[in-house]
Amino acid sequence: MLTDTEKNAIREHYQTIAGNLPNFRPRTAQRQMLAAVANAFSRSKNRQEGEETVVRDGESIAVIEGPTGVGKSLAYLLAGGIMAQTRGKKLVVSSATVALQEQLVGRDLPFVVQHSGLQLSFALAKGRGRYLCPYKLYQLTQSHAQESLAGFETPSVLWESKPKPNELALLRDLADAFHERRFNGDRDTWQEAIDDTVWFKITNDRHGCLKTACPNRIECPFFLARETLENVDVVVANHDLLLADIGMGGGVILPAPANAFYCIDEAHHLPKKALSQFAAxxxxxxxxxxxxxxxxxxxxxxxxxxxxxxxxxxxxxxxxxxxxxxxxxxxxxxxxxxxxxxxxxxxxxxxxxxxxxxxxxxxxxxxxxxxxxxxxxxxxxxxxxxxxxxxxxxxxxxxxxxxxxxxxxxxxxxxxxxxxxxxxxxxxxxxxxxxxxxxxxxxxxxxxxxxxxxVSAAASLVNGLWRQAAGAVLTSATLRSLGNFDLLLRQTGLCLLPETETLTLESPFDFSKQGELYIPPLIASPKDAAAHTAEVAQWLPQLIHADEAIGTLVLFSSRKQMQEVALKLPESHLPLLLIQGDLPKNRLLTQHREAIAAGRASIIFGLDSFAEGLDLPGDACVQVIIAKLPFAMPDNPIEKTQSRWIEQRGGNPFIEITVPEASIKLVQAVGRLIRTESDYGRITILDKRILTARYGKQMLACLPAFRRIG
Structure with a gap:
């Protein structure tokens, strides 16, 4: 149960943020999330004297869908940080992307500390593979090593083939920079990309690690980082690292699950990440x-x-x-x-x-x-x-x-x-x-x-994480599918823990006033790829005005269709076009924003990865056009095996897996339009199945309440 001290601390620090920021607007959904996180962690069970294990049935786990604009990170950092401190736990925050990790450490956590008055120490956690092993590097270069190493030949077992001159030169540069403390041993801080072939030879490895016996342990980047993690309140990790730690029994890289409250952001990625981690x-x-x-x-x-x-x-x-x-x-x-x-x-x-x-x-x-x-x-x-x-x-x-x-x-x-x-x-x-x-x-x-x-990571997550963790909050803007949490709960195994709480927060946006939904009367079905592509190409010039200085995002389910439509665009639209893959993502987005700022129209053609995480507020994205409902056919071995298993049990993999996952992707794609309370625009869907198919109507019902036109 939540104590009065904890309630007061959360309330006071939240009010401090409001008082320190003149334009801060407390949101009902954000306060609901603060309460949900605190209440979930307050229900955490501790092992009692005489008990060998703690039986957990999800009582300290909450699954929270919080749409864009709610302020999820502030809510879970503030409530989670306070609960971790009062309950003697570590707060482990995990995200699916490096970008969100960097945002948490570089912006969100400093914001909470600065404006709430809550003293939280934090650090970014990385796996061993991101850190240099000085001992290996010195062995390979014999630079700055102990004098008694000078007689050793380069360990040939480290090389599958004769090293190239440029590889040896890079190793010497790394050794010099590390010895002179111009390089801290974190791969991500080196000024240029390091080829995997070279990095594998010098990275930290638990099998070959000499631990306390290592003559270079005092300067080992991995152990220095590990010591930092042991002395902070908040550890910011990613799903891959979290799952790797769980796979080794927990508490090897990150804090032990029994001593940790987890806030898992972008939680819709967790099931597939877990499959990758538990595969071989x-x-x-x-x-x-x-x-x-x-x-x-x-x-x-x-x-x-x-x-x-x-x-x-x-x-x-x-x-x-x-x-x-x-x-x-x-x-x-x-x-x-x-x-x-x-x-x-x-x-x-x-x-x-x-x-x-x-x-x-x-x-x-x-x-x-x-x-x-x-x-x-x-x-x-x-x-x-x-x-x-x-x-x-x-x-x-x-x-x-x-x-x-x-x-x-x-x-x-x-x-x-x-x-x-x-x-x-x-x-x-x-x-x-x-x-x-x-x-x-x-x-x-x-x-x-x-x-x-x-084909399912549910059992591994239940046994390795959910039944071990002191508490966990899973959150994202898109956790429900077809209006419920069933798919996520099944994929993560939380359906087996009956006391798991689920919560859907309301969006702060007024979709009926800020946006509109248009479904043109297309004739061709996407099942007829050639006819559908031709019709999409005919509609785009009617939907996108080349002389209107706004941004348009057109999302495709296949690269082939994207490229074919691009070739069919009229001459007037070609100078406005930016195609995913033609330029690095950051450069493409920079050109897009510069065009809008200069008073020109700009069109982005993107694939699945542009349907999530792309943040283009204001005029940078006034129109989102979805060429086809984002169905993913089961074409990889894991999906094929899973689909056949479902069929053998009398199920329908299209209805049980394909449609629910497509619904999530569609909501994510639509979510690119309204990013702030002042945004406006139109969603256009060029797939008549959204109106004619039963599953299409279900997917349509799950979209924000935009004003329908046409």
């Missing part, structure tokens, strides 16, 4: 490469740890894995489903219902057993190195170097074992299957990629 894949070529090189590392470890038998077992497992992989290479070369496609240079073999082909069951099992044995023995050698390091008579510099090399092998072995563990998994009849498939790539060096993924 590996390249056949890379697995062959590291399997062949295991012995070069294990032999050196055996020499300094007296673990010859363990090293031999690792070598035998690597040889067995190599044999299995070569058998896969032989088999896949003759698989008809993986014959090369000239137009895409890629082909996919999906295993129906995630069932291993009968003739491959033994090979799948053998590959898994070899991968498991290799991982087990490599972990044993890693423990032996740790024990040897505690022996003061050992050469720690040599041991450290071997630990780094073994860490790279461990990371690869863990990746391979994860894939084959999923491949060998058989789900129960009433459970959703795993999607399993092999992709053949024929660009550059031909390769095969093995993939496995759950």
């Amino acid at each position: 894949e590996h390249s056949l070529n890379q697995a062959l490469w590291f399997s062949e090189r295991i012995a070069t590392v294990t032999n050196k470890i055996a020499a300094v740890t007296d673990k010859t038998e363990l090293a031999n077992l690792a070598d035998e497992a690597a040889s067995s894995l190599l044999e299995s992989l070569q058998e896969w290479l032989f088999y896949l070369a003759d698989t008809p489903e993986l014959s090369a496609h000239a137009d895409t240079n890629e082909s996919t073999w999906l295993w129906q219902d995630g069932t291993v082909p009968e003739n491959l069951a033994a090979l799948v099992n053998n590959t898994l057993l070899s991968a498991r044995a290799l991982l087990k023995n490599l972990n044993g050698l890693n423990d032996a190195l740790s024990a040897a390091r505690r022996d003061k008579g050992q050469d720690n510099l040599l041991l450290d170097r071997l630990t780094t090399e073994l860490g790279l092998m461990l990371a690869r072995a863990e990746q391979v074992e994860a894939v084959w563990s999923l491949f060998a998994t058989t789900t129960a009849e009433d459970e959703a299957p795993l999607a399993k498939w092999v992709t053949r790539k024929t660009t550059d060096k031909p390769d095969y990629i093995f993939h496995a993924s759950p």
